[in-house]
Amino acid sequence: MCGLLRAPMRCRGTISALSGTRPMNQPATVRWQPAIAHRPGPLYRAIAAALAEDIGNGTLPPGTRLPTHRDLAWDLKVTVGTITRAYQEAERQGLIGGEVGRGTFVRDPRRLVEPVVESGGGLLEMNLGLIDLSVNATALWPDAPALTAATQAVALRPDLVSLMSYQTPLGHHRLRAAIADWLADSADLHVAADQVLLAVGGQGAMLTALSAVTRPGDTLLVEQVTYPGLRAVALHLGLRLVPVAMDADGLLPDAVEQAARSHGAHALYCMPTLQNPTTITLSLERRRALVEVARRIGLMLIEDDVYGFLKQPSPPTLHSLGPDVTLYVSSLSKSLFPGLRTGFIVGPRPLFDRLATILRATVLAPAHLGTVVAAELIDSGEAGRIAQRRRCLVAERQSLARTILSGLDLSGSDPAVTHLWLPLPETVRRDELVRGALERGVKITAADGFGVGRGEVPNAVRICLMGVDHSAQLEKGLSVLDGLISNPVASASAWV
Incomplete structure (x- = not known):
């Protein structure tokens, strides 16, 4: 069942909500009581370190309103000046921020640099109260304990040095096998480990895939509205983007064929499942029609499936319907953690050597440590x-x-x-x-x-x-x- 997810409480300190009424939509102040006796150094640094730890492990999620200087000083039996110095140190690190008349709040540790907005006078100023609903990130704090456990398990692996010394564009076979297992579980895509190529994140996977099937000056077909990161890759590769018409059910296969013939295009980038930004998922009928078009006119489909794990049961991927005309790209940025920098490509056998050559020329080898952690999460079932x-x-x-x-x-x-x-x-x-x-x-x-x-x-x-x-x-x-x-x-x- 999907119960309400709350911040994990596995920490040295403890928190509880203060009683009393408050205005609607205003977060409650927590009574945060960190254990600081075991920490070395001055008290204010011990308090700041405890604050950083509890923000990092999710005990104090972004938006939490912290106790006042006086209340925390009373609870910890220290001076108000000590708390002031501790909060100042945490604010210097970008962990918390004060809002006049409202209190002190935990900031999002993923975005230590605050967005800059234009003020009425035309000057640029920092907006500490910005609610950023423009970033399609995923909330990570509920899974912080799982990440910690996986990294600790990796550190104790007897074969860690062997894995970290493996320099090949293909990636270690054990890591590729873990990704193959993940694809079977999350996307109902069943491929062998030796069909998987590891890349540096989803962006790296897109860059590699497009580099394999296009040349500078080529036309790349895309959906009418498309992922902005793709536009950056296309600009870097010198590709000309041509939008293809969509309706309420997504990309139109007939429009794809017409655009390909009109512009001489040999590749199409698309998100068949939970398309960004429209959220549309192509029907099985349209997926089959798209594969038929690709085979008929010699079009290579670059299928981005980064959100596919959210759609259960998983619809058939374009790759499963047309493995001969589809380059499947994705990553673990949305499903697990973006910092793992684990992307992957599954493509037709004739393109395999070309893809490996491009990976060797651009990154030499995948980001092993992140991929080893990802494999640990997958193999343990935690993913x-x-x-x-x-x-x-x-x-x-x-x-x-x-x-x-x-x-x-x-x-x-x-x-x-x-x-x-x-x-x-x-x-x-x-x-x-x-x-x-x-x-x-x-x-x-x-x-x-x-x-x-x-x-x-x-x-x-x-x-x-x-x-x-x-x-x-x-x-x-x-x-x-x-x-x-x-x-x-x-x-x-x-x-x-």
């Missing part, structure tokens, strides 16, 4: 449990979002994925909504961020639900958006 927790948390965040935005049309946005794709009413312009939201401390992305060249984009925005770890932050951000969309006349007057 599957993490993926299930991610699916549960996505369901909870989607439920919260759909409750707050109940007056808006979210019927076309799949609740299985980490973000919302929100078509806007005719009375609301996407650029004005984005600007108005940013002025109120909420960052989202307009459809223009996913457009290709001068191709048409819908009047829509993407709202990411997992980039903020604290549900109270998400609730506040969504409430701001709901108010702006529901009352566009009043909102527009405020933007002038």
Whole structure:
């Protein structure tokens, strides 16, 4: 069952919520009582170190309001000045931030550099209160203990030195076998270990795959709105992107064939499952039609399946339907941890040597340590449990979002994925909504961020639900958006 996920409590310190009433949507202050007697050095540094540890292990998730200087000093039987110095040290490290009149809050350790926004006077200033719903990240804090356990297990492996000395673009066979097991469990894609190539993250997998099937100046077909990271790879490789029409059910196979013939294209990049940003999953009928088109006209399909693990049961991948015309690329960035930098490619046998040559020329060998940790998570069964927790948390965040935005049309946005794709009413312009939201401390992305060249984009925005770890932050951000969309006349007057 998908119960409410809470921050893990496996830590030296303890916390409890203070009693009393508080304004709606305002997080409770915790009574945090770290154990500091065992820590060496000055008291303020011991307190700052305990704070860093409990933020890192998820006991104090981002958005948590910390005790006042006076309250914590009383609980720890130290001076207020000691607490002040401890908080100052933690703030210097980017772990916490103060908001005048509200208190001191834990900041997101993944983003120590705060986003910079343009103020009304045209100057750039730091916005400590920004609720960033533009980053399609996944909440990692529930799985911090699993990551710690896996890294500790890796450190004790008797074959660790052997694994770390393995320099081949193919990657160690045991690590490739673990990825093959993961693909079978998470994507229902059954391949042998020697069919898997390891890459440095999903971006590295895309770069390698596209380098194998294109040359500078070639045309690459993409969906009408597409993942911005793909555009960066295409620019680097000197490719010309041509958008292909989509409807409410996704990419149109007939439009793919027409575009390929018109522009002389030999490759298509797409996300058949939970497409970013539209959340559309192609039907089995369209997948088969797309494979047939690819075979008929000599088109190579680059299938990005990074969100596929969220869709259960897994639809058939393009690779499983057409292994001869599909390069399957993905990574563990969304399903496990982005810092593992573990991407992978499965492709047709005739392209295998070409892919290996490109990997040898660009990275020589995969990032072994991250992949060894990933293999430990997979082999122990913990990766599957993490993926299930991610699916549960996505369901909870989607439920919260759909409750707050109940007056808006979210019927076309799949609740299985980490973000919302929100078509806007005719009375609301996407650029004005984005600007108005940013002025109120909420960052989202307009459809223009996913457009290709001068191709048409819908009047829509993407709202990411997992980039903020604290549900109270998400609730506040969504409430701001709901108010702006529901009352566009009043909102527009405020933007002038």
